Amino acid sequence: MEILAPLVLLAPIAGFVVNALFGRLLPRRVAGWVGAGSIGLAFVFALLVFSQVLGGQKVDQTYFTWWQSGDFNVPFNLYVDALSTLMVLVITGVGFLIHVYSIGYMRDDPGYSRFFAYMNLFVFSMLLLVLSGNLVWLIIGWAMVGLSSYLLIGFWFERRSAVLAARKAFVMNTIGDIGMVFAAFLIFLNLRVLDFQDLFNRVHQLPKGGAVITAICLLLLVGAVAKSAQLPLHTWLPDAMEGPTPVSALIHAATMVTAGVYLVARMHLLYDWAPTAAATVAVIGGVTAFFAATIGTSQVDIKRILAYSTMSQIGYMFLAVGIGAYTAGMFHFMTHAFFKALLFLAAGNVIHAFHDDQDIRHMGNVRAGLPITFWTFLIGTLSISGFPLFAGFFSKDEIIRAALNATGGEFWLGVLALLTAGLTAYYMFRLFFTAFGWEWLAHDDRHLHEALPVQTIPIVILAGGAVVAGYIPVASFLTPVFGRAVEVGTAAFIGLAALSVLVALVGFAVAYLLHARRPELAVAWRTRLGPIHALVEHKYYIDELYDRLFVRPGLALARFLNDVVEPRVIDGAVNAVAAAVMVEAQDVRGIQTGRVRSYALVTLGGAVGVLVIVAWYLGYLPWKFGA
Amino acid sequence: MPVPASTFLLLSAVLFTLGAIGFMVRRNPLVVFMCIELMLNAVNLAFAAMSRYLNSLDGVVFAFLVITVAAAEVVVGIAIIVQVYRAGRQMDVDELDLMKE
Numbered sequence: 001m002e003i004l005a006p007l008v009l010l011a012p013i014a015g016f017v018v019n020a021l022f023g024r025l026l027p028r029r030v031a032g033w034v035g036a037g038s039i040g041l042a043f044v045f046a047l048l049v050f051s052q053v054l055g056g057q058k059v060d061q062t063y064f065t066w067w068q069s070g071d072f073n074v075p076f077n078l079y080v081d082a083l084s085t086l087m088v089l090v091i092t093g094v095g096f097l098i099h100v101y102s103i104g105y106m107r108d109d110p111g112y113s114r115f116f117a118y119m120n121l122f123v124f125s126m127l128l129l130v131l132s133g134n135l136v137w138l139i140i141g142w143a144m145v146g147l148s149s150y151l152l153i154g155f156w157f158e159r160r161s162a163v164l165a166a167r168k169a170f171v172m173n174t175i176g177d178i179g180m181v182f183a184a185f186l187i188f189l190n191l192r193v194l195d196f197q198d199l200f201n202r203v204h205q206l207p208k209g210g211a212v213i214t215a216i217c218l219l220l221l222v223g224a225v226a227k228s229a230q231l232p233l234h235t236w237l238p239d240a241m242e243g244p245t246p247v248s249a250l251i252h253a254a255t256m257v258t259a260g261v262y263l264v265a266r267m268h269l270l271y272d273w274a275p276t277a278a279a280t281v282a283v284i285g286g287v288t289a290f291f292a293a294t295i296g297t298s299q300v301d302i303k304r305i306l307a308y309s310t311m312s313q314i315g316y317m318f319l320a321v322g323i324g325a326y327t328a329g330m331f332h333f334m335t336h337a338f339f340k341a342l343l344f345l346a347a348g349n350v351i352h353a354f355h356d357d358q359d360i361r362h363m364g365n366v367r368a369g370l371p372i373t374f375w376t377f378l379i380g381t382l383s384i385s386g387f388p389l390f391a392g393f394f395s396k397d398e399i400i401r402a403a404l405n406a407t408g409g410e411f412w413l414g415v416l417a418l419l420t421a422g423l424t425a426y427y428m429f430r431l432f433f434t435a436f437g438w439e440w441l442a443h444d445d446r447h448l449h450e451a452l453p454v455q456t457i458p459i460v461i462l463a464g465g466a467v468v469a470g471y472i473p474v475a476s477f478l479t480p481v482f483g484r485a486v487e488v489g490t491a492a493f494i495g496l497a498a499l500s501v502l503v504a505l506v507g508f509a510v511a512y513l514l515h516a517r518r519p520e521l522a523v524a525w526r527t528r529l530g531p532i533h534a535l536v537e538h539k540y541y542i543d544e545l546y547d548r549l550f551v552r553p554g555l556a557l558a559r560f561l562n563d564v565v566e567p568r569v570i571d572g573a574v575n576a577v578a579a580a581v582m583v584e585a586q587d588v589r590g591i592q593t594g595r596v597r598s599y600a601l602v603t604l605g606g607a608v609g610v611l612v613i614v615a616w617y618l619g620y621l622p623w624k625f626g627a
Numbered sequence: 628m629p630v631p632a633s634t635f636l637l638l639s640a641v642l643f644t645l646g647a648i649g650f651m652v653r654r655n656p657l658v659v660f661m662c663i664e665l666m667l668n669a670v671n672l673a674f675a676a677m678s679r680y681l682n683s684l685d686g687v688v689f690a691f692l693v694i695t696v697a698a699a700e701v702v703v704g705i706a707i708i709v710q711v712y713r714a715g716r717q718m719d720v721d722e723l724d725l726m727k728e
Contacts, residue, residue: 594724596659597651604647 002061004049005078008088009127011042016120023113032106035116036099039123043092046085053085058480060133060197071192079133079196083481086330086474087130087262090337094254094465095123097458101345102246104454105352115155115244122148126255130262134195135184138263142180142223145256146173152251153243165239172236176226183219186212200269208273217270217277221284224260228314230288235543237311241303245348248303253310253344254337261317261333265326268482278322279409285318286403286413291540293423297430298537301358302347305431309384310340312420316399319417323410325402326482331474332399335391338465339383345459346377349451350435360435367436369448372456374436376463381432383466385425386504388497394470396421401496421500425507433515635676642669654719656708660701667697 015038023031062077099119106115125148129141150173154166184194190212193199206213224230229237240252251257264271264281271278292311299305313336320329351358353370367374383390386397400421403414450456514522526533535541593599615621646665653659671690678686712718 596720596723597654600647600650604651 002059004045004052005059005061005080005131006063008042008045008049008092009078009124009131011038011045012120012124012127014038016117016124019113019117019120023117026113028107028112029103031113031116032103035113035120036096036103038120039092039096039099042123042127043089043096046088046092049080050085050089053080053082054477056480058082062133066136072188074136074194075134076137077133077195078131080131081481082478083262083265083330084130086334086478088127090334091123091126091130091255094337094341094462095250097461098246098250098254098341098345101249101348101455101458102244104452105246105345105348106244107452109244111155115152118148118151118155119247119250122152122251122256126259129259133197135187135199136194139177139180139184142227142259143177145251145259146170146177146227149173149240149251149256152247153240155243155247159242162242165236165242169236169240172233173226175233176223179219179222179226183216183223186216186219190216196266203269203273206273209275213270213274214277217267217274218280220263220267220270221277221281224263224281224318225284226260227263228257228260228318229311230260230284230315230318231291232542234288234292234311235539235546238304238307238539241301241307245303245344245351248307249341249344249348252307253340257310257314258317258333258337261314261321261329264318264321265330265482268321268324268326271321272324278324280322282319282322282403282410282413285315285320285322286416287315288312289315289319289420290416290423291315293420293427294536295539296427297423298533300360302351302360302363302431302435303344303358305360305427306340306343306347309343309424309428312424313340313384316396316417316420319403319413320399323403323406323413325399327475327478328395328398328402330478332395334472334474335383335395335466335469338462338469339380339390339392342376342459342462342466343380343384345455345462346373346380349373349455349459350377352451353448360431363435364437366448370450372450372460376456376459377436378432379463380466381428385428385508386421386500388501389467389470391466391468391470393497393501397497397500400500401492404496418500418503422503422507425504426511429508429511430515433511437516632676632680636673639669639673639676642666642672654721656711656718656720656723659720660704660708663704664697664701667693 015035018034018038019026019031026034057080059080060077061080062075064076066074066076068074099116102115102119106112109115122145125141125144127141129138129145132138132141146169150166150170153169154162156162157166187199188194190206191199191202193202203213222233226233237252237257241248243252271281289312292308292315296305296308296312299308313332317329317332317336320326320332349370350363350366350373353366353373354363357363366377379390383392386393400414400417403410403417406414514525538544612621616623643666646662646669649662649665650659653662671693674686674690674693676686678684678690711723
């Protein structure tokens with residue numbers, strides 16, 4: 001165990017080193033399998049770790065001391081418990097499948113080995129983030145996943161939009177990183193600890209619900225919100241779809257964006273101690289879930305719809321961890337990783353088949369050309385919409401149930417989550433009927449081809465996960481971390497399940513009516529809803545709002561500094577000093593003749609002068625000093 | 628009858644003055660150089676005389692130091708003069724005024 005946990009980390013970084021240093025020399029096939037194989041190896045190690053964690057082991061092992069200064073000590077320790085093991089399993093397992101898929105998907109890309117190097121670096125960073133046993137290494141992993149996300153969003157750096165999207169993601173994430181760092185400062189300042197175990201032991205020394213613990217939790221939340229693309233720092237995620245589709249699947253759906261959920265779950269003792277902050281988490285999650293789902297109903301870019309759907313699903317997870325239903329949140333994280341990775345990878349096949357056109361209105365008749373993609377996408381859609389017996393049904397219901405069980409504001413968040421479930425079913429089936437529908441809408445004779453087996457096999461495996469993941473007893477596995485989840489009676493379970501299935505069916509029926517049966521109705525409703533539709537379609541104008549509030553004032557300030565302050569004030573001051581010196585120097589430059597003899601004369605004159613003054617001072621001259 | 632210290636100091640002052648005047652009125656670099664040596668040795672003479680007069684070795688030590696520095700200075704100075712001569716310049720210190728700018 002003490003050896004296995006670092007091995008999980010070492011496998012991806014080894015793959016990164018090989019691909020980064022020698023990737024260009026290796027044949028493509030080798031570079032791809034080195035990239036995928038290193039993650040596969042990490043998955044094998046993760047399974048061995050898992051088998052020991054199942055046996056009840058929990059390890060917090062220190063491997064070395066990174067640096068030490070007085071009583072400030074930063075060790076490198078790995079914290080392996082059920083929670084981090086679950087994360088590691090999903091990251092390496094789903095990550096491995098996505099890497100294998102990438103071997104086929106990226107086969108014609110000139111940056112093949114670079115792609116796998118970045119992907120391996122990401123997996124390493126993410127594993128470091130979840131395995132770290134103290135705040136410093138957590139923040140290092142946190143920043144490194146931001147970096148690899150930046151590199152992969154801007155992977156096609158010759159496209160301007162990709163570069164802009166990468167920059168936006170990086171800036172947004174940096175806001176979160178600052179929050180994290182300040183949270184760590186506050187923790188160290190008040191408790192003198194950085195280690196998780198010490199932190200959990202000592203958190204009760206702070207007054208419950210006090211200003212300090214609330215501030216710590218809220219600052220951590222800033223980091224979580226930025227990384228997980230929740231309101232109000234969500235705008236980078238849809239733009240991040242500029243990256244290659246496997247990147248969207250791995251980083252911007254299955255793993256990295258759920259880091260915020262992991263953070264809150266990992267720090268659950270802190271959030272239990274700060275009810276206000278926990279309530280804030282829940283509100284942000286519930287509102288984001290609904291908000292993103294409404295935007296998802298109006299988009300036409302297949303990857304953007306999936307991106308908003310990701311935001312919405314992570315909103316569910318935030319809601320869960322905010323109201324204390326940690327196991328439900330982590331359960332949904334796991335099922336979501338399966339079905340969302342599946343949806344993205346299948347979408348990647350469709351996008352390739354339609355020659356990189358991502359507009360769902362230009363797609364159609366997928367079933368004939370890409371049968372495997374079609375059926376797996378349907379499974380993913382059913383799973384995310386919460387149809388009974390699929391994975392999403394169990395995990396989503398658990399969250400809604402936990403929220404509805406509560407009283408007061410949390411109950412209304414549960415109602416909102418229930419509404420969101422209906423919206424989810426609607427926008428996913430709208431996407432499905434429009435893009436995968438029975439009719440050939442483009443009216444041309446393009447022939448669609450199914451993707452390579454190396455792409456379809458991972459998708460089929462993920463589809464299997466999207467079906468059966470709901471039956472995995474995650475709650476009992478996580479019991480050592482979060483304690484026993486609240487048991488629910490069978491009647492309540494069935495009653496709520498019926499309700500949420502009903503809501504999902506309504507969403508499905510509306511989508512079927514508007515986008516499969518009678519498309520003219522959809523057009524009519526769009527005009528009828530005019531301004532509301534425009535508001536939603538433009539993502540509530542939040543990008544425009546941020547543009548007005550931050551980007552343009554920032555640019556204006558920069559321009560002012562550049563055009564006025566820089567040339568006039570700063571350059572002006574420097575030039576004025578120089579000019580003054582020049583003017584003064586004109587008066588005395590005549591002294592400098594360059595002739596050695598005149599210098600000697602001056603020197604001698606000076607020496608004689610000094611001598612005379614000294615003699616006068618000492619009284620050797622006729623006229624006396626001071627007389 | 629021992630020679631009084633003032634005699635040595637007077638001789639030293641005369642030599643120094645000769646050196647200083649020579650430094651300022653002559654233009655040949657070699658002669659200028661010799662004048663510098665004259666001034667240094669005038670000082671050495673004063674050091675040695677006072678050392679004897681005060682019955683202390685400090686002055687002699689200083690004299691040795693000055694001799695060492697003078698030797699080093701001659702090496703550098705002669706090298707500069709030779710280089711300037713080779714560069715085709717006139718052997719006139721007043722013409723060597725490039726440092727003006």
